[in-house]
Amino acid sequence: MQKQELGAFLRSRRERLAPGDVGLPSGPRRRTPGLRREEVAVLAQISTEYYVRLEQGRAPRPSAPVLAGIAAALRLTAAESDHLHVLAGTAPVRTGRHRRDVRPSILALLERLPQTAGFVVSAAFEVLAWNDLAAALLDDFAHGERNLARKAFLDPDPRLYGVSDVAEFRHHVVTELRASLARYPSDPAVTGLVEELRDGSAEFARLWERHDVQAASMLTKTFRHPVVGDITVDCDTLALTDRDQHLVLYTAPPGSPDAEALALLAVLGTSFRPLGTGGHRG
Template sequence: MAKQDLARFLRDRRESLRPEDLGLPPGRRRRTPGLRREEVAELAGMSADYYTRLEQARGPRPSAAVLDALTGALRLDLVERTHLFQLAGTPHTPPPGPVRRVRPYVAGLLERLPDTAAFVTDARYDVIAWNPLADALLGDHLRAEPNLARRRFLGEQPFYAEGASWEEFGGVVVSRLRRAAERHPGDRALGGLLAELRAGSEEFVALWAANPVHAPGHRTKTLRHRELGPLKVNCDVLVVPDDDHQVVFMTADAGSPAARALRHLRPVDGP
């Protein structure tokens, strides 16, 4: 029965996906919905015959490595990944590392907010996507050093003016990185980042020992812009819990100098 349940789960998930969601060409007219088995197998790095046998409940019990490959190919979130391991009867292992892929609906949300500077951070506090206004506002900073934890603790040029909000942000960063370390204990990139921060910042070591608890929410911060000077902005966070992503929205009060500055920075659409 377990094999049939796994086969049904794989088949239903495959048929629910569209090729364009995964960067695949739509191709010729399809006789069945969703992806072809061969496409899933290619995305997962396995033979089409092996994947077909899994969907037909004829394959051997898949290993954790195979299930992680299927997790990526089928775009499963953390809850779905856990369910996949349970169906396969394979001991559950921690996810291999923080998710860096931005879901299409989140990417689309960024593009639909022309008057808001918005960016996405992953569990390591890397900025992994941003919209045109955020690029105009922060792009030079983000390209030079996209990791906000390094910016906060290792002397990188901050784009927030120092002050109470800057101090609070240190606790926010540590709180989130502690959760990331618990969820991804085997992630080498995260482990390397934490080692850098411990070696380079006594403040980080002290905050880590204090184990601060901070939830994302509304905050007011002052940004530094090399041409427009200090800009007071509102920061609000949307959490994408399945991927441990956070979307940061930066807006300005109507009629404020910062609002005028954001209008000035807003990229002009084509001619």
């Protein structure tokens, strides 16, 4: 049970709700945003004292029915409810380190995908494997920064994630890292990355304090490429659950100008880059 994180998460979810959101009268002007603790306790059918102790990080582990009542009272989404259970210690937690080795079948798949930029990312947003088109479209991972979270928040010129969705991608990174930290609370690679980003980026620190655990799906992405110009691609992310990794695929509709641009990049490869070569594994 991660008591302090659980308390902070409950506070953040309570403070985002207005009385009208849960069918309560607004009443007199409130000094602080959100529901009162006693209102959440009534809605969850638990004692106010126990709920206050939960937010203060002083309560014993809540039962599954209590967590279900709190999730319903706070109008949590499915992802937020799952996160609540992880923080409370009632869901499986990976106590070791996240995996960085990619299945050979996935490596082979990356090479066989036609007109598709594909890469695999770890639970800590490290690019673990990629194909030539991904290197040509995104970055030369063999020689540059391979952690997308660092690229998003610490790189002064984060070209990797394109020009159309900077804010959305950063929000996605924060929500995914928060979930990873809950799953791997003792992994120094995850905890160290979060601390590095909190210290090095005011924007990351601001988003981190929101305690969001679910970002909007990114269905398309636009890249401003230095050679072929703007390319808009469809984004598909497939979960590789056995290793807690994700396979990210960028494609374009056949016959579209974006598909033609991808085809041109497939021919050019990374030959136009100063360092000259792409890579597949680190």
